[in-house]
Amino acid sequence: MRHFYYLCFLLLGFLSLPVWAGEDNRASEQYTREYIMKDYMTKPDRTLQLLDEAEANSTMPLNIVDELRGVVYRNMYRNKSALHYTRRAYVRDSLFHNDPSHLLEMTVSMAELSHLLSDYKESMRYAVQGVELARELKDIQSECKLLFCMGENKRMLTFKEEGYRLFDEAIDLLDNSKSKDYETMLSYFYGVKMGYLIADKRLDDAIEIGLQREKLLDKTSRQAEVRADILDQQFAYVYSKLAYLFHRTGDKERAAAYYKKYQxxxxxxxxxxxxxxxxxxxxxxxxxxxxxxxxxxKKMMRQQDTLNNQYLSILNLEILANTKLENYKTVINLQRVIAAIKDNIYQREKQNAALELDTLYEVNEKEARISEQAFQLKIRTITLICILSGALLALFFVWRLWYQNCVIRNKNKALVKRINEQFSMQDEMDRSQLDVKDLSFPEKVEDESGDNEEQDKQMNKMIFEKLDYIIKRDKMYLSPDLSREELTKIVRMNNTRFAKMIKENTDTNLSGYINNLRLNYAIHLMKEQPDYTLRAIAESSGINSMPTFHQLFKGKTGMTPSEFKNAQKEIDS
Structure with missing residues (x-):
């Protein structure tokens, strides 16, 4: 039964995995461009919250987050905030150059938002810059948007003819592309230009552009992928404007025909x-x-809380209609309402500006905190890197010292082995030699005459062998007070010939010869008495000065006495 419960538990966990995975996928889908663009118009506050979460969790690139914030604020008619975030995305794209297409998109948005905020010169700067990039990337759609934006700026700066020329350039570029994807934008351009022409009382030109838009909509209506309700709305708009234009130009018959189409x-x-x-x-x-x-x-706009300049245009139409109906009292009331609304709009604009300033201040404060945190993180990172580098450097030096010590120890061990082998060979030679029976020396050894040099050398060698035997047998070299005079008396030889004899047979002087015997004895003690201290070994060997002992020992063996002793211990162990 217990195994049955285990199996049920495992099966339940297995079946719940897809549910958990689905929840994770749905959560991650919220932080995508597609999800944001789907809901930003109907749920702007929720969309901004999602973008804040996306930035905090680093689930979306910062330039995309700022771009989408700009889109949301623009839809909320908070163009200053939209410009602020769009500029941040634009700056990031300009600095990193990771995605030229996105940089172009942000340039278009900067040009359009600057125009909406009546900063026409700044809008022109972005538009001119963007046109160059659009042509470099061969992005016709962006190029047309920017050309049209330049036309709107020119018109607002009172360069109307130049503005219309840019309108036509953008429209011609789209029209010549022969792409169905651009027909919606082309229809939009026709509508905007038509509105400007009506405002400038260029009614014939407005009629011409209206007819072109009608023709374009007829062509677009034959495409299955275009939504019928959107097309119907655009047809109604263009029919209503053409009916008004033909009536104003005196062609009432065509005006009535278009009114019928509108209906x-x-x-x-x-x-x-x-x-x-x-x-x-x-x-x-x-x-x-x-x-x-x-x-x-008006009722619809009140429900949507859109009491703005468009609402004023409604009131102006009501004033015209009431004037014709001679409802002058109503006209006066409407004029008062218009004045009140203008004051209200002015106050609301100031309030919105203040709110936007507060928002920008909060954003700047947040950016300052983020910058400070980034700076502190950078300092901590640099400090950590320095500490790690120092630790690695210290480890390297420790390893280097350890490696050098290993090399030195191995070298010392090799030297000790070679010295031991030499001593073993020397001991064998000493044991193989017969005892010198005749240890007598001539009564007096005369100075070398130079007549028979070879005979003198033979004499010196014989005397030295006897003396060497006596010194080693009696361990005379262990006496620190051993002197030249004592030895010359033994061999009955003057100092000059004695020095020459030592030199010929040892290749050194008397001190070197005696010290070599002492060092050999010290090495012997180190092998036989490993517990002796170095000072005890030195004094036992006839060397009372430790610095002298170290100097002589290193000169003979290539290592210090302590190194030799340690190497000998390692070999013995």
Whole structure:
């Protein structure tokens, strides 16, 4: 039974894995561009919260987060905040140059937002810069947007003809591309240009561009992928404007025909559609219908809390209609409402500006904190790197010392082995030699005559062998007080010939010869008496000065007495 429970538990855990994975996937899907762009218009606050979380969790690149923040704020008509975040994305793209296409997209947004904030010169700067990049990347859509934006800037700067020339350049570029993907943008350009032409009272040109848009919409309507409701709304708009334009130019028959086309659209029954036809109805004298349409549109705008300049245009239409109906009292009230709304809009703009300044201040404070944290992190990182580098360097030096010590120890051991072998050979030679029976010396050894040099050398060698035998047998070299006079008396030889004899047979002087015997004895003691101290060994060997002992020992063996002793211990162990 217990095994059955275990199996059930494992099966339950296995079945829950897809659920957990699905939840993780859904959570990660929220931090994507596609998800944000789907909900930013209907849920701006939630979208901004998601973007804050995406930045905190580093689930999206910062330039994309700032770009999307700009899109959300622009949709909320908070263009200063939109410009702030778009500029941040633009700066990041400009610094890192990771994605030229995204940099171009941010340049387009900077040009458009600067235009919306009436900074036309700054908008022109971004537009000119963006056009160069768009042509370099062969991005026709972005190039057309920027050219059209340049045209709007020129028009607002009173260079109307140059502005219209740029409008036409953008429209021609899109039209010549023959791409179906650009038809929606081309229709938008036609509509904006048509509005400017009506405002500038260039009615014939407005009619021409309106007819072009109608033709384009007819072509677009034959494409299955285009939404019918959007097309119907655009048809209703262009029909309403053409009806108004033809009526203003005196072609009332065509105006009536387009009004009939307008009425055939579904959008004509909507609040937006009825407001679009209001100028034409006002021209027809249907003042009460205009007032009814304006009333419906006002109700919708009040529900959406959009009391702005567009709302003022509704009130102006109502004033015109009421003036024709001689409702002067209503006209006066409407004028008062307009004045109050203008004051309210002015106050609200100041309040929004203050709120945006507060937002920007909070953002700047947040950026300052992030910069400070980044700086502290950089300092900690540099400190950690320095500490690690120092530790690695120290480890390297320790390893280097250890390696050198190993090399020295191995070298010392090799030297000790060689010295031991030499001593073994010397001991064998000493044991193989017969005892010198005749240890007598001549009564007096005369100075060398130079007549028979070879005979003198033989004599010196014989005397030295006897003397060497006596010194080693009696261990005379162990006496620190051993002197030249004592030895010359033994061999009955003057100092000059004695020195020459020592030199011929040892290749050194008397001190070197005696010290060599003492050092050999010291080495013997180190092998036989490993517990002796170095001072005891030196004194036992006839050397009372430790510095002298160290100097002589290192000169003979190539290592210090302590190194030799340690190496000998390692060999013995």
């Amino acid at each position: 055939s659209t579904d959008a004509s029954a909507t609040v937006d559609g009825r407001f679009d036809i209001a100028p034409y109805l006002l021209a027809l004298g249907q003042y009460q219908t205009v007032l009814d349409n304006c009333l419906d549109f």
